[in-house]
Amino acid sequence: MRRVLFCQEISKDYGSGNIVERVLKRVDLEFFEGQASVLIGPSGSGKTTLLSILGCLLAPSDGQLLIENSVVNFSDKSSLTEVRRQKLGFIFQHAQLLPFLSIEGNLALIGRNAGMSSEDIAQRLDSLLNRLEVFQMRKKFPNQLSGGQRQRVAIARALLHRPSIVLADEPTAALDWNTGRAVVELLLEQARIEKAVLVVVTHDTRMLPLFDRVLSIADGILTEQYQTAAIATTLITQS
Amino acid sequence: MESVVIPVSTKMLFHNRLRFAMTVVGIAIAFFLAAAQIGLLVGWVNTNSAIIKHANVDLWVMAKETRTLDYGTAIPRHRIQQVSSVEGVKWAEGMLVGWVNWQHPEGKRITVEVIGLDESNAGGPWAMGSGSVESVHLPETVVVDELSKEALGTLVVGDEAEMEGKRVIVGGFSQGVRTFTAAPFVFTSLENAIEYIPYYRDDEISYVLARIESNTDLIAVRDRIAAEVLDVEVLTTDKFAERSVKYWMLETGVGITVIITAVLGLLVGAVIMSQTLFAITQDHIANYATLLALGFHHKTLRQIVLAQSLSLGGLGIIVGLVLFVLACKASERSPIPLETTPLISLGLIVFSLLCCIGASWFSIRAIFKLDPVMVFHG
Ligand SMILES: Nc1ncnc2c1ncn2[C@@H]1O[C@H](COP(=O)(O)OP(=O)(O)OP(=O)(O)O)[C@@H](O)[C@H]1O
Ligand SMILES: [Mg+2]
Numbered sequence: 001m002r003r004v005l006f007c008q009e010i011s012k013d014y015g016s017g018n019i020v021e022r023v024l025k026r027v028d029l030e031f032f033e034g035q036a037s038v039l040i041g042p043s044g045s046g047k048t049t050l051l052s053i054l055g056c057l058l059a060p061s062d063g064q065l066l067i068e069n070s071v072v073n074f075s076d077k078s079s080l081t082e083v084r085r086q087k088l089g090f091i092f093q094h095a096q097l098l099p100f101l102s103i104e105g106n107l108a109l110i111g112r113n114a115g116m117s118s119e120d121i122a123q124r125l126d127s128l129l130n131r132l133e134v135f136q137m138r139k140k141f142p143n144q145l146s147g148g149q150r151q152r153v154a155i156a157r158a159l160l161h162r163p164s165i166v167l168a169d170e171p172t173a174a175l176d177w178n179t180g181r182a183v184v185e186l187l188l189e190q191a192r193i194e195k196a197v198l199v200v201v202t203h204d205t206r207m208l209p210l211f212d213r214v215l216s217i218a219d220g221i222l223t224e225q226y227q228t229a230a231i232a233t234t235l236i237t238q239s
Numbered sequence: 240m241e242s243v244v245i246p247v248s249t250k251m252l253f254h255n256r257l258r259f260a261m262t263v264v265g266i267a268i269a270f271f272l273a274a275a276q277i278g279l280l281v282g283w284v285n286t287n288s289a290i291i292k293h294a295n296v297d298l299w300v301m302a303k304e305t306r307t308l309d310y311g312t313a314i315p316r317h318r319i320q321q322v323s324s325v326e327g328v329k330w331a332e333g334m335l336v337g338w339v340n341w342q343h344p345e346g347k348r349i350t351v352e353v354i355g356l357d358e359s360n361a362g363g364p365w366a367m368g369s370g371s372v373e374s375v376h377l378p379e380t381v382v383v384d385e386l387s388k389e390a391l392g393t394l395v396v397g398d399e400a401e402m403e404g405k406r407v408i409v410g411g412f413s414q415g416v417r418t419f420t421a422a423p424f425v426f427t428s429l430e431n432a433i434e435y436i437p438y439y440r441d442d443e444i445s446y447v448l449a450r451i452e453s454n455t456d457l458i459a460v461r462d463r464i465a466a467e468v469l470d471v472e473v474l475t476t477d478k479f480a481e482r483s484v485k486y487w488m489l490e491t492g493v494g495i496t497v498i499i500t501a502v503l504g505l506l507v508g509a510v511i512m513s514q515t516l517f518a519i520t521q522d523h524i525a526n527y528a529t530l531l532a533l534g535f536h537h538k539t540l541r542q543i544v545l546a547q548s549l550s551l552g553g554l555g556i557i558v559g560l561v562l563f564v565l566a567c568k569a570s571e572r573s574p575i576p577l578e579t580t581p582l583i584s585l586g587l588i589v590f591s592l593l594c595c596i597g598a599s600w601f602s603i604r605a606i607f608k609l610d611p612v613m614v615f616h617g
Contacts, residue, residue: 048615048616051615052612055532057614057615058612077537078536081534081535081536081537084532084533085533085534085535086534088534090533090614092529092614092615093615096525096614098247098526099526100251100253100526101250105246105250109243110533112243113243113533113534113535169615
């Protein structure tokens, strides 16, 4: 299996001078093609921070990040943008679609920015919107869609340019359980089809059995819990 | 420029159509305000120097320290012969300017500016509505402008009134001879003018107008006249026009007021622009952060803001320009014309666009400070 993402002893400090808070402590992680991981942990434990570093949005204080075996240079803003543009797909808690563009427009914009051809964009757009069951909505504007529909469009947007890594921070927090599960199932299915590395942060332990790996973070220390029925049950009863 | 800049910036603008329209109207009005003020200034400058420019002569000989055409003072009439005998002068005639009372037929008394014309009517009206300029050489006969018909109470050729207690007959109406002062122009012959103006003697005039021989140097002739003719000042037509304009614009303070209003108009436009653009940028700040996170360069976003400010500004300027052209047309036959020159219009447009770009500074700064990491924090 191809290693897509490699976190090497990544630490993150917030603050400066005497009041430095170490939020991530020497996190070592490898992600392989097509692997779906879920990241759990109490509030304030550093999940969003880790995801931001993986997404090349935040520079680590120590350690390095490798994407497809090349070291990410966090001091070069423009190269970070290029990495995000080509290699990454994001899904946020609230879909964060652009309100002034139609669903189609929202997707096409990302495709154009990633340098895809018009035909390629049209083809991808059709197949993704169909697979995510929002094809009928393509001419509508984001405010005309339900929360679940918006999140499905956001998944399509995250996958459109065939990124090798897809990151999602609490994508179902604003949805009810059934809608949320349906969205996560679609996300997992599509990411597997695309062979993308998927990392999802969630507070909902009922989601855990759906993933290949469960990563758990507490006080900035990451531990991996292998996905077995027993652990899943323990986690569910704990919560 | 990235190909997404134009569609994203326009869609973002059109998303709130009402605000878009209000902004364009605001900028249009501000631009119109500035253009109208400057148009007024140009119109006044043209009015100020119209008689001088239309006289179609090369040199003006006058009493020393004459500040403007309207305030000419007496010089001896034989200066005409003296000027015409200077080497290089082809032609010289006199002209007389004086201020007298005009009795409106209905009783009120107003001040008018009498222009006394020599044989070839140099310095006289350049377009006639009715009657002819030649009529000024008839006794008691004058030409007034159509624009001052009502003020003078003479409505048709042949109407009579009184000037300094003496009868005047209107022999014709000129077109478009505006006055910058409140006093209408009354054209007549040198001989008639002296009859009406109490403070001029028979052997006095205000100006000698001269044309030079072809192939002679204007400045050399000017200097020769100044050297050979006593107690006069000699100015080229351009210089005299400039001096007259400067007097009314600067020494009377009229011009300063107009210039200040024009600058204020542009400032108001820039502030409207700046505020709206900043509000639009702030409204969309979360969207800009999303775009950054999704792999758009800061540069592209700054181009989006610039494209927005240029399209808002450009549209506002176009609408303002249409308003201005309409106002120019409407004011053509009024005593206060709005006029412009291509260079001034172009300058104003360029300056306004620069104001728009400047107005986007706050927005661009907001984008500059934006950190895409905020996308995960809502
Ligand atoms: N920009 C920042 N400056 C200083 N401290 C920060 C900053 N961002 C996060 N933190 C701190 O870092 C810690 C981890 O934050 P993070 O957002 O990663 O937590 P989280 O696991 O995502 O929590 P939640 O489940 O509530 O979203 C918290 O204690 C938070 O207060
Ligand atoms: Mg978080």
